[in-house]
Amino acid sequence: MDAKKIIDSISTEFPDSISNTLIDSDIRISAYVSASDVVNVCKYLKDNLQFDHLSCESVVDYIDRDELENVYHIASYIHPVVLTLKAILPRDNPEIESIVEVYWNANWYERENYELFGVKYINHPDLRHLVLPEEMLGEWPLRKDYEGFPQNTAKNLV
Amino acid sequence: MGEVNQKEKKVDLRKAQSPESIPGVMTTTSNAISDFLKKTPAQDFINWGRKNSLWFMTQPMGCCGVEMIATGCAHYDTDRFGIIPRNSPRQADVMVISGYVTKKYLPALKKLWDQMASPKWILAMGDCSISGGPFYQSYSTVQNIEEIFPIDVYIPGCPPRPEALLEGFIQLQKKIEAKKDKGSEY
Numbered sequence: 001m002d003a004k005k006i007i008d009s010i011s012t013e014f015p016d017s018i019s020n021t022l023i024d025s026d027i028r029i030s031a032y033v034s035a036s037d038v039v040n041v042c043k044y045l046k047d048n049l050q051f052d053h054l055s056c057e058s059v060v061d062y063i064d065r066d067e068l069e070n071v072y073h074i075a076s077y078i079h080p081v082v083l084t085l086k087a088i089l090p091r092d093n094p095e096i097e098s099i100v101e102v103y104w105n106a107n108w109y110e111r112e113n114y115e116l117f118g119v120k121y122i123n124h125p126d127l128r129h130l131v132l133p134e135e136m137l138g139e140w141p142l143r144k145d146y147e148g149f150p151q152n153t154a155k156n157l158v
Numbered sequence: 159m160g161e162v163n164q165k166e167k168k169v170d171l172r173k174a175q176s177p178e179s180i181p182g183v184m185t186t187t188s189n190a191i192s193d194f195l196k197k198t199p200a201q202d203f204i205n206w207g208r209k210n211s212l213w214f215m216t217q218p219m220g221c222c223g224v225e226m227i228a229t230g231c232a233h234y235d236t237d238r239f240g241i242i243p244r245n246s247p248r249q250a251d252v253m254v255i256s257g258y259v260t261k262k263y264l265p266a267l268k269k270l271w272d273q274m275a276s277p278k279w280i281l282a283m284g285d286c287s288i289s290g291g292p293f294y295q296s297y298s299t300v301q302n303i304e305e306i307f308p309i310d311v312y313i314p315g316c317p318p319r320p321e322a323l324l325e326g327f328i329q330l331q332k333k334i335e336a337k338k339d340k341g342s343e344y
Contacts, residue, residue: 131262132261132298133261133298135261136297136298139297141297149296
């Protein structure tokens with residue numbers, strides 16, 4: 001299973017939802033996926049292309065484009081290829097289907113993305129705050145327009 | 159006449175507070191004894207005892223916590239100053255804030271501080287607890303910790319060496335001896 005074969009396989013299986021495929025090297029490939037089809041793509045990757053685990057799930061805030069990108073790093077213990085899947089979400093009401101049913105370890109990643117960026121994961125088994133205190137929900141501190149930083153308020157500057 | 163009335167009122171109050179009071183026997187409270195002792199030279203002796211048994215709570219909160227534990231170990235032998243690490247807030251006299259205080263951890267820290275028996279003192283160890291340190295502009299760091307806790311000694315450093323922490327304890331001992339600590343009211 002090499003990079004080219006994987007890209008061709010998902011492109012032919014999901015011609016409508018996979019776009020902007022890129023082969024960086026033999027072991028790194030990336031693709032954009034439409035937000036509505038993420039779970040189906042992940043199921044296909046896991047069942048047919050031996051991508052057996054999710055390495056990371058994160059969110060990037062592109063404030064200029066008024067978009068959030070949900071980034072999945074999906075890898076395999078059988079072949080060396082790491083796939084970077086990106087799904088574009090609107091910034092004012094970001095919602096995406098949860099992939100916990102496919103990759104169970106997405107649970108806490110999605111909770112963290114929820115408390116830091118406010119991405120709502122539909123059908124997540126337990127979507128609540130993870131590390132931050134519950135009162136900070138709604139502030140979304142890792143978004144670029146967050147302004148709750150304490151600015152020069154410390155008296156004991158060393 | 160007015161004075162007599164006031165005296166009677168006081169007596170009534172005392173009776174109301176302790177219904178089993180015996181006539182002719184004056185009752186008092188430990189607070190009253192403590193307040194009386196603070197005005198006498200006996201307090202110097204009490205403070206001598208207090209300053210030589212500064213048991214601190216092993217409550218590491220960051221990398222400074224490693225230095226705090228190292229201070230409590232045999233190499234620095236803090237036992238010669240009466241400084242012993244304790245695991246429970248009930249047995250401790252000194253709380254060392256040894257790291258950044260996040261908004262989520264602050265309620266737990268307050269609870270620990272409330273669990274400690276008085277007299278108690280508090281040290282701010284490291285840049286993080288003094289001003290926020292490297293996490294100065296973080297979204298979840300609590301700043302100006304001295305508005306929340308009565309901090310006696312600030313120990314700068316990132317992290318401070320165990321010798322610095324020991325020096326902080328000795329400064330606290332000097333403050334207690336001079337009756338200038340914030341832990342007890344004079």
